[in-house]
Amino acid sequence: MKIFGDIRSGNCYKLALLCRQLNIPFEWVPVDVLSGETRKQGFLEKNPNGRIPVVQLDDGRYLSESNAIMCYLAEGSKMLPDDRFARAMVLQWLFFEQYSHEPYIAVSIFIVKYLRNPADRQLDLAAKREPGYRALGVMDEQLAETDFLAGDDYTIADIALYAYTHRAKEGGFSLEDFANIQRWLETVRQQPEYVSMDNALN
Template sequence: MKVYGDLQSGNCLKVKMLLSFLSIEHEWIDVNILAGETKTDAFRSKNPNGKIPAVELDDGRYLCESNAILGYFAENTALLPTDIYLKAKVYEWLFFEQYSHEPFIAVARFIQKYLGMPKEREDEYFSLQEGGNKALQLMENQLAQTKFLVGNEMTIADISLYAYSHVADEGGFDLNHYPEIKKWCHRIQSTPSYVGMM
């Protein structure tokens, strides 16, 4: 199995973490998005949307979209509950990550870390702060009640939201305002087989 990604990317880190936690063997193939490697015809034959991560399964089929990949590999493992309500709560957080968290925190981080805060994107960067802090506060509120986002056991909801939350400071978000998130990050980092960003 091959995984195409960039370990500076939170979306790719999610997949790397899950495969490590589940001890799933794979070949990691680095893709440089800034060099346009996701725009080539060769890459678009794997993911027509031209984004990473992309997984090439052993049978030659492809999977894209990080949270869909998490759901695929977590099926029938302890990282995805079998109870249908709890499973739905996991997916609730996965949708939250894509719609209410990542568009603010990951984009602000991209502007600051990857692009070096170009003048023409400063207004956009500052406009993202309110939405990102709102998302972090919602997580903080939940983590004040439970050790992980869906109860007291780690699930793919935690892996998904950890990926960009733990580096939110690289997008201008002060995690010192969110002590429960910081403790949660430490719990995840202390999990056997944890891998972080390169």
């Protein structure tokens, strides 16, 4: 399987971390997210939406959307439970991540770190503050009740939300008031075969 990605992207890191933890071999094909490569014709044939990550399976088929790819890869493992309700809880957090967390926290990191905080994005950045903190509050409340987001077991819901939460500070979000998130971040780091973003491809 090939993963087309940029390891600076949390959405791409999700897949590298999951593959390491499930012992799934992959070939990483680097795509520079800042160069506009994802919007060129050759790439649009892989994902018409022009975004990474994309995987190409051994039979040639392509799949995009980080959380959908994680569901595909985690099928049959403990990271995606078979039980109907337990699985739906995992999906609940995957959808939460994409709709209520990533657009605020990941995009803030992108503006601050990768675009170098340009003046013409300051209003946009400020508008992400309140919904970003609201998402962190929802996570913290859940993590006051359970060890992991979808319950007592580590699942792909934790990978999905770890990817950008552990870097929230780079987008200007403080985790100081979120003790349960801090404890959970440390627990994720202690999972077997955990790799940090910096080491995920080594």
